[in-house]
Amino acid sequence: xxxxxxxxxxxxxxxxxxxxxxxxxxxxxxxxxxxxxxxxxxxxxxxxxxxxxxxxxxxxxxxxxxxxxxxxxxxxxxxxxxxxxxxxxxxxxxxxxxxxxxxxxxxxxxxxxxxxxxxxxxxxxxxxxxxxxxxxxxxxxxxxxxxxxxxxxxxxxxxxxxxxxxxxxxxxxxxxxxxxxxxxxxxxxxxxxxxxxxxxxxxxxxxxxxxxxxxxxxxxxxxxxxxxxxxxxxxxxxxxxxxxxxxxxxxxxxx
Amino acid sequence: xxxxxxxxxxxxxxxxxxxxxxxxxxxxxxxxxxxxxxxxxxxxxxxxxxxxxxxxxxxxxxxxxxxxxxxxxxxxxxxxxxxxxxxxxxxxxxxxxxxxxxxxxxxxxxxxxxxxxxxxxxxxxxxxxxxxxxxxxxxxxxxxxxxxxxxxxxxxxxxxxxxxxxxxxxxxxxxxxxxxxxxxxxxxxxxxxxxxxxxxxxxxxxxxxxxxxxxxxxxxxxxxxxxxxxxxxxxxxxxxxxxxxxxxxxxxxxxxxxxxxxxxxxxxxxxxxxxxxxxxxxxxx
Amino acid sequence: xxxxxxxxxxxxxxxxxxxxxxxxxxxxxxxxxxxxxxxxxxxxxxxxxxxxxxxxxxxxxxxxxxxxxxxxxxxxxxxxxxxxxxxxxxxxxxxxxxxxxxxxxxxxxxxxxxxxxxxxxxxxxxxxxxxxxxxxxxxxxxxxxxxxxxxxxxxxxxxxxxxxxxxxxxxxxxxxxxxxxxxxxxxxxxxxxxxxxxxxxxxxxxxxxxxxxxxxxxxxxxxxxxxxxxxxxxxxxxxxxxxxxxxxxxxxxxxxxxxxxxxxxxxxxxxxxxxxxxxxxxxxxxxx
Numbered sequence: 128x129x130x131x132x133x134x135x136x137x138x139x140x141x142x143x144x145x146x147x148x149x150x151x152x153x154x155x156x157x158x159x160x161x162x163x164x165x166x167x168x169x170x171x172x173x174x175x176x177x178x179x180x181x182x183x184x185x186x187x188x189x190x191x192x193x194x195x196x197x198x199x200x201x202x203x204x205x206x207x208x209x210x211x212x213x214x215x216x217x218x219x220x221x222x223x224x225x226x227x228x229x230x231x232x233x234x235x236x237x238x239x240x241x242x243x244x245x246x247x248x249x250x251x252x253x254x255x256x257x258x259x260x261x262x263x264x265x266x267x268x269x270x271x272x273x274x275x276x277x278x279x280x281x282x283x284x285x286x287x288x289x290x291x292x293x294x295x296x297x298x299x300x301x302x303x304x305x306x307x308x309x310x311x312x313x314x315x316x317x318x319x320x321x322x323x324x325x326x327x328x329x330x331x332x333x334x335x336x337x338x339x340x341x342x343x344x345x346x347x348x349x350x351x352x353x354x355x356x357x358x359x360x361x362x363x364x365x366x367x368x369x370x371x372x373x374x375x376x377x378x379x380x381x382x
Numbered sequence: 383x384x385x386x387x388x389x390x391x392x393x394x395x396x397x398x399x400x401x402x403x404x405x406x407x408x409x410x411x412x413x414x415x416x417x418x419x420x421x422x423x424x425x426x427x428x429x430x431x432x433x434x435x436x437x438x439x440x441x442x443x444x445x446x447x448x449x450x451x452x453x454x455x456x457x458x459x460x461x462x463x464x465x466x467x468x469x470x471x472x473x474x475x476x477x478x479x480x481x482x483x484x485x486x487x488x489x490x491x492x493x494x495x496x497x498x499x500x501x502x503x504x505x506x507x508x509x510x511x512x513x514x515x516x517x518x519x520x521x522x523x524x525x526x527x528x529x530x531x532x533x534x535x536x537x538x539x540x541x542x543x544x545x546x547x548x549x550x551x552x553x554x555x556x557x558x559x560x561x562x563x564x565x566x567x568x569x570x571x572x573x574x575x576x577x578x579x580x581x582x583x584x585x586x587x588x589x590x591x592x593x594x595x596x597x598x599x600x601x602x603x604x605x606x607x608x609x610x611x612x613x614x615x616x617x618x619x620x621x622x623x624x625x626x627x628x629x630x631x632x633x634x635x636x637x638x639x640x641x642x643x644x645x646x647x648x649x650x651x652x653x654x655x656x657x658x659x660x661x662x663x664x665x666x667x
Numbered sequence: 668x669x670x671x672x673x674x675x676x677x678x679x680x681x682x683x684x685x686x687x688x689x690x691x692x693x694x695x696x697x698x699x700x701x702x703x704x705x706x707x708x709x710x711x712x713x714x715x716x717x718x719x720x721x722x723x724x725x726x727x728x729x730x731x732x733x734x735x736x737x738x739x740x741x742x743x744x745x746x747x748x749x750x751x752x753x754x755x756x757x758x759x760x761x762x763x764x765x766x767x768x769x770x771x772x773x774x775x776x777x778x779x780x781x782x783x784x785x786x787x788x789x790x791x792x793x794x795x796x797x798x799x800x801x802x803x804x805x806x807x808x809x810x811x812x813x814x815x816x817x818x819x820x821x822x823x824x825x826x827x828x829x830x831x832x833x834x835x836x837x838x839x840x841x842x843x844x845x846x847x848x849x850x851x852x853x854x855x856x857x858x859x860x861x862x863x864x865x866x867x868x869x870x871x872x873x874x875x876x877x878x879x880x881x882x883x884x885x886x887x888x889x890x891x892x893x894x895x896x897x898x899x900x901x902x903x904x905x906x907x908x909x910x911x912x913x914x915x916x917x918x919x920x921x922x923x924x925x926x927x928x929x930x931x932x933x934x935x936x937x938x939x940x941x942x943x944x945x946x947x948x949x950x951x952x953x954x955x
Contacts, residue, residue: 182851214853224848228866240862241854295853388857395766396783402824403786409804467690475687487947488695494943495701496885498912499932502919503701533697564680594794596888621796625888628800643800647793654792
């Protein structure tokens with residue numbers, strides 16, 4: 128589907144682990160700015176692989192190849208320096224990954240440290256407060272900023288990781304099943320948070336939880352065996368899917 | 383930090399290892415050359431004479447190669463009856479319990495004691511016992527050295543074999559029990575076959591340690607430069623002849639000692655690489 | 668087919684377990700015997716002057732023995748020498764060892780890294796007496812004399828493979844997500860390793876360094892041909908110097924000084940055991 132204001136565009140993207148097996152097959156899609164787009168599908172359908180390609184995570188593993196184009200604001204990120212891309216593209220992983228040796232404070236600023244950017248004390252304080260406020264963690268941790276991030280609960284850790292990604296003011300935030308390791312209450316917190324955040328940042332979220340996709344996303348993709356089967360408004364897809372396989376998945380007849 | 387510079391630094395640090403190892407081989411070979419050249423390589427290895435009277439210098443490595451092999455093999459023989467039970471104790475019978483933890487701490491502390499202290503203990507405690515048992519008149523000798531050497535290698539053999547005993551999958555053990563086997567039968571029929579190659583390779587590595595052990599052997603073997611007639615007699619190992627004479631040697635004798643060092647280096651290198659290779663293979667299976 | 672009676676099988680089962688327990692318990696005997704003997708014979712020698720005074724000359728010791736007095740002096744020269752040589756070795760071996768270990772963990776699949784890994788094993792298994800010969804050829808001969816520098820080179824070569832291994836192994840067991848999360852924030856490889864991975868691996872690497880120190884602190888053979896020994900307290904690094912294990916070896920060979928053996932051994936033994944137990948504690952804490 129053509130969008131008015133796309134920030135990210137996949138053009139015939141293929142990801143292969145070996146010559147024979149393609150994890151993602153010729154996916155083309157546009158992602159609209161300042162919205163939440165969900166990617167759904169049974170496990171092994173290539174949804175995480177596609178998401179990780181946007182952050183060039185495949186560069187870490189020499190056996191993975193990505194073909195096609197991924198355009199971020201019109202520029203193909205596959206030809207850009209990974210470090211420049213990753214600064215503009217934030218990522219939140221399935222399990223919370225606060226850096227174990229850093230305090231909460233340092234974790235929020237980790238993006239700057241890792242990019243070799245020096246901030247003044249004022250800038251640091253402001254960034255930490257505003258980022259933690261934007262993930263509504265500030266009130267909970269403002270007195271324990273010097274504690275290690277790993278002391279927080281799972282939900283708090285995940286919000287810390289979102290704050291850490293937001294600190295670099297990314298154009299787009301990738302989330303790889305960010306609530307699958309969390310309890311229902313923490314999950315609800317994160318979902319509410321994402322709905323607030325979409326005013327400032329574009330969110331692309333992989334989820335195996337159909338309810339979650341329905342609750343928070345404005346558009347949804349359904350992937351199956353590496354192919355993008357259907358991409359539509361979330362409401363339309365859930366009420367009237369056009370493909371049989373999407374229907375089977377949404378009605379629980381397929382894993 | 384610039385990524386390219388950092389990569390280069392890492393690479394250079396890694397390059398030090400080949401440089402050091404190559405340097406060791408190069409230095410040993412060039413400095414041993416005189417001895418090999420003078421006596422002939424095979425002749426040097428098979429001659430049992432070691433005399434350094436001026437004019438009639440004759441050096442051969444056979445007594446020391448024999449001494450090293452004898453002490454090592456005896457140490458292995460004395461080590462197995464203790465290291466195997468420790469491995470079973472820690473890895474099977476009391477796996478994961480506090481008492482197993484205590485025993486493995488004890489063995490790791492045994493491994494930490496410096497070899498010179500083992501030597502002292504052997505000299506002042508074990509040697510009088512050997513003497514009082516009328517095994518050998520002066521108490522020191524190949525047997526005494528091997529006994530202490532055995533104590534020193536028990537921790538290595540035991541902790542490595544325990545690792546392999548621990549790795550035997552529970553469902554295999556349960557299979558044996560479900561067929562009515564007792565624990566002892568399960569150990570014999572399941573643990574030994576499954577963990578066997580790993581246990582075997584841990585003994586190879588223990589041998590590698592015993593071969594090069596210097597101070598303990600030097601203090602206990604008696605330091606006589608001739609072929610030992612029996613295990614209760616005195617002798618010298620490759621490491622101990624070097625430790626004893628290197629400081630005062632020069633010329634042909636120095637070169638002969640370095641030649642012995644080269645032989646010792648090659649033997650330990652081969653044994654260790656075989657051991658490591660077998661361990662890696664045993665871990666995969 | 669011969670069938671054993673059940674009672675017989677159960678008896679064997681119990682017997683095996685009993686034998687395993689007894690033999691396993693017996694391995695504790697040497698540890699207790701060694702610590703006991705060294706403690707028993709050495710504890711009354713430990714005094715302030717034992718740690719502050721250098722070794723007496725054989726003549727002084729003889730006179731003291733003849734007069735029925737305890738031998739004067741101590742092992743201060745050895746302690747100073749050990750600290751100087753070990754210090755220099757640690758300062759060089761730790762950074763190089765860590766960098767090399769990081770390289771091996773980063774490039775575990777490359778051919779060169781595999782070769783380096785094998786060579787690390789090789790160096791780790793090389794008998795210490797050979798490290799002594801090598802350092803003699805490399806350092807003592809060109810410098811035309813025994814020195815603390817030579818001694819520390821020998822200790823450096825012995826520590827290096829231990830630190831490389833512990834760094835490599837610790838880096839390899841760090842979760843991959845840690846590295847991915849660091850890179851996802853736009854950090855380059857170098858910064859992610861320095862700021863995220865190495866700090867997270869600190870416990871393991873520190874344990875490895877402690878164990879490496881405890882391994883080489885008691886080494887005698889390589890120091891005999893490199894540091895040689897010296898009866899004075901000395902701080903210059905280009906002259907022969909003593910070390911605690913070297914002193915023990917000297918005392919062992921000099922009938923006049925034999926009564927100093929046990930104090931020196933006790934000091935060395937306690938220090939090594941302390942390092943070992945600390946390392947084990949840190950490793951346990953870090954693993955949980």
